[in-house]
Amino acid sequence: MTTIGLYLPGSSPLHRARAGHKLLVLVVAGAASVFLDEVWQVAVALGIVLVGYGIAGIPLRTALAQLRPLVWVAGFAALFHVVMNGWERAVVVLGVIAVLVLLAALVTLTTRTTDLVDALVVACRPLRRFGVDPERVGLMLALGVRCVPVVVGLAEEVRDAQRARGLGASPRAFVVPLIVRSLRHADALGEALVARGVED
Amino acid sequence: MIEARGVGHAYGDRTVLRDLDVTLTEQRIGVVGANGSGKSTFARMVNGLVLPTRGRVSVDGLDTRSQGRDVRRRVGFCFTDPDAQIVMPTVAEDVAFGLRRRGLSKAEAKARVTDALAAYGLADHADHPAHLLSGGQKQLLALTSVLVTEPALLVMDEPTTLLDLRNARMVSGVVAALPQQVVLVTHHLDLLDGFDRVLVFDEGRVVCDDAPGIAVAHYRSLMGATS
Numbered sequence: 001m002t003t004i005g006l007y008l009p010g011s012s013p014l015h016r017a018r019a020g021h022k023l024l025v026l027v028v029a030g031a032a033s034v035f036l037d038e039v040w041q042v043a044v045a046l047g048i049v050l051v052g053y054g055i056a057g058i059p060l061r062t063a064l065a066q067l068r069p070l071v072w073v074a075g076f077a078a079l080f081h082v083v084m085n086g087w088e089r090a091v092v093v094l095g096v097i098a099v100l101v102l103l104a105a106l107v108t109l110t111t112r113t114t115d116l117v118d119a120l121v122v123a124c125r126p127l128r129r130f131g132v133d134p135e136r137v138g139l140m141l142a143l144g145v146r147c148v149p150v151v152v153g154l155a156e157e158v159r160d161a162q163r164a165r166g167l168g169a170s171p172r173a174f175v176v177p178l179i180v181r182s183l184r185h186a187d188a189l190g191e192a193l194v195a196r197g198v199e200d
Numbered sequence: 201m202i203e204a205r206g207v208g209h210a211y212g213d214r215t216v217l218r219d220l221d222v223t224l225t226e227q228r229i230g231v232v233g234a235n236g237s238g239k240s241t242f243a244r245m246v247n248g249l250v251l252p253t254r255g256r257v258s259v260d261g262l263d264t265r266s267q268g269r270d271v272r273r274r275v276g277f278c279f280t281d282p283d284a285q286i287v288m289p290t291v292a293e294d295v296a297f298g299l300r301r302r303g304l305s306k307a308e309a310k311a312r313v314t315d316a317l318a319a320y321g322l323a324d325h326a327d328h329p330a331h332l333l334s335g336g337q338k339q340l341l342a343l344t345s346v347l348v349t350e351p352a353l354l355v356m357d358e359p360t361t362l363l364d365l366r367n368a369r370m371v372s373g374v375v376a377a378l379p380q381q382v383v384l385v386t387h388h389l390d391l392l393d394g395f396d397r398v399l400v401f402d403e404g405r406v407v408c409d410d411a412p413g414i415a416v417a418h419y420r421s422l423m424g425a426t427s
Contacts, residue, residue: 188284
């Protein structure tokens with residue numbers, strides 16, 4: 001199921017572009033997105049991002065799948081803006097969110113995590129004088145990416161256990177064991193990192 | 201060579217290991233025992249993940265307390281749950297992770313990763329997300345990521361407990377072919393056939409230390425007697 005944003009091997013120009021450059025584009029696009037104010041501007045931005053997907057050779061279905069987790073948040077935001085500011089504003093706001101999420105996903109879909117980590121480590125190097133360990137920041141990013149499917153897996157286990165015991169959809173019976181399992185996983189992961197020589 | 205001298209360990213006031221004195225030089229060493237018998241704690245002592253509260257443990261003469269870093273470079277450790285051990289999102293990246301900071305060039309590291317993936321049958325999965333592998337493949341990946349660093353000694357803590365019989369056999373087949381000294385903690389007693397020496401732990405002590413046939417028989421009668 002969760003194939004969201006995970007690297008798809010390929011040889012397109014976007015795949016070959018340097019991770020640092022792609023991250024930089026993402027940051028600039030994020031900052032510039034506040035200037036998108038008209039529906040046509042958003043449409044152009046969306047078009048550009050979709051062309052990017054075309055260049056990378058990523059099927060439209062995979063692109064749309066990147067937006068699926070947004071449905072709930074976007075639904076509420078849309079309702080709010082339609083009621084408060086009219087449909088045009090709603091289209092702009094949701095469009096900008098969609099553009100940025102699609103762009104971010106395009107970066108992670110065409111870049112190996114290792115390369116992203118390396119780019120981040122290089123970018124964080126100047127922070128060393130403030131006591132930041134760039135390698136550690138990079139490791140945090142890698143672990144973050146890796147933990148998404150793991151926690152989704154834990155959540156599925158908890159939900160199955162809940163169903164097996166006929167506990168219906170009690171939020172507390174879901175959240176508490178999920179947190180406990182996640183913390184235990186974190187402990188085990190810490191131990192594994194030490195065993196693999198991260199602390200040395 | 202692993203040496204434990206006068207080793208004891210307690211978590212708070214709960215003693216989990218006591219009076220442990222062993223010298224392990226054999227190529228294949230099995231460790232069995234009930235849950236909570238201290239065998240996992242012992243396994244973790246071999247690479248300094250757990251430091252004994254009494255006595256000392258050394259590997260090839262290196263003390264796990266004062267030379268933990270050197271010990272961990274010599275000792276690879278494989279955990280029960282591969283999900284906790286896989287750090288990077290895709291297969292090849294996870295194998296490469298152990299080689300970071302080893303002073304290898306990118307090309308060298310890549311070659312070693314490719315060789316390791318091929319050696320353990322994961323070559324076709326190099327760019328796959330780790331979470332889409334089967335349980336057996338995940339454990340194989342965890343093992344590959346450890347072996348790529350070429351440890352002199354491999355400690356495995358119940359590596360097959362979460363696996364079905366076929367995958368358990370596959371992992372044990374890989375382990376059997378390794379040139380390294382192996383310490384295998386397991387509940388799959390048939391994996392110990394052909395081992396050189398088996399330690400049986402019970403309530404924090406080694407109660408039997410013998411050839412697999414005798415040790416496993418002792419363990420079976422121990423478990424039968426207490427149930």
